Amino acid sequence: MLHKTRGVALSYIRYRESSIIAKIYTEVFGIQTYIVNGVRSSKSKTNRIALFQPLxxxxxxxxxxxxxxxxHRISEIKCYAPFQTLPYDVMKSSLALFVTEILGKTLREEESNQPLFQFIEDSVLFLDEAGKSFENFHIQFLMQLAAYLGFGIETIQDLENELKQNRYPLVSDPIEMNAADRLLMYEYGVEVALDRNRRIQILEKLLVFYKIHIDSLGEIKSLEVLREVLR
Structure with missing residues (x-):
């Protein structure tokens, strides 16, 4: 049966000579896998493989x-909001890789979740359209995504307490606490002064927090790229 749905491309792997198997988070069916034939063929008149780039x-x-x-299979597909900056900005494309890896490791439901889909779409559009103040995007994304996954962060102190209970050794200083609290309270784009070390430390704490709640999270391969890009 044919169904219409919006989706967010997450990842794909090559399949046979000219096809791919793509993982897409859909509005109607949740996380799904699709086989797409012929997108890597040299005879293809359009660059359809670009439709499956991250986010x-x-x-x-x-x-x-x-x-x-x-x-499953796809009958028709097109991009409804072409990116203006995301694939061409090193920082933004690095953030996109991180977000897609996190989503690929955390999204499990094969059913509709309209609020979660809307959150992801809004986040992607912000990242593409932002001209400044997106260097903390990945931190706020993790903070907000946690609520949709069932283990939302009420306060930064609660986060610190849970990490302490799980024997995480590093304790935040007042500057880091205030910055993290501001990132939790406000929407994307809020200006928060953070040096590189504190930004990385907040990010690593959030990933430890995720691993407490998601045993299968494993290694985040794009983290090393972020450490290099987000100075």
Whole structure:
């Protein structure tokens, strides 16, 4: 049966000579896997592989037979909000890789979650459109995503207490606490002065917090890239 849905491209792997298997977070079906034929063919007249780059926002018509199917197919696909800056800005593209890795490791539900989809879409659009004050985007993204995953952060002190209970050794100084509290309280784009070391420390604390709640999170490979790019 054919269904219309929006989606956010997360990742893909090569499949056979010219196809891919793509992981997409959809508005209607949650996290899903699709096989897409012919997108890597030299005979293709359009660069359709670009539609599956990290965080591309998609309009799709898809085949879904039943919930038991693990791989589905796409009938029609197009980007409904072409990026203006995200693929061309090193900092933004690094943040996008980090976000897609986090989403790929944390999204598990194969069902509709409209508030979560809207949050992801709004976050992607902010990152693409932002001209400044997006250097803390990934920190705020983690803080806000946690609530949709069921372990939201009420206060920074609560976060510190939970880390302490799980024997995390580093304690925040007042500057870090105030900065983290401001990032938690306000929307994307709020200006918060953070040096590189404190920004990395807040990020690492949040990842430890995620690992407390998601055993399968594992290593975040894009973290090293962020350490280099976000100075």
């Amino acid at each position: 591309t926002l998609l309009d799709m018509v898809v085949y879904h037979k039943n919930k038991d199917d693990t791989v």
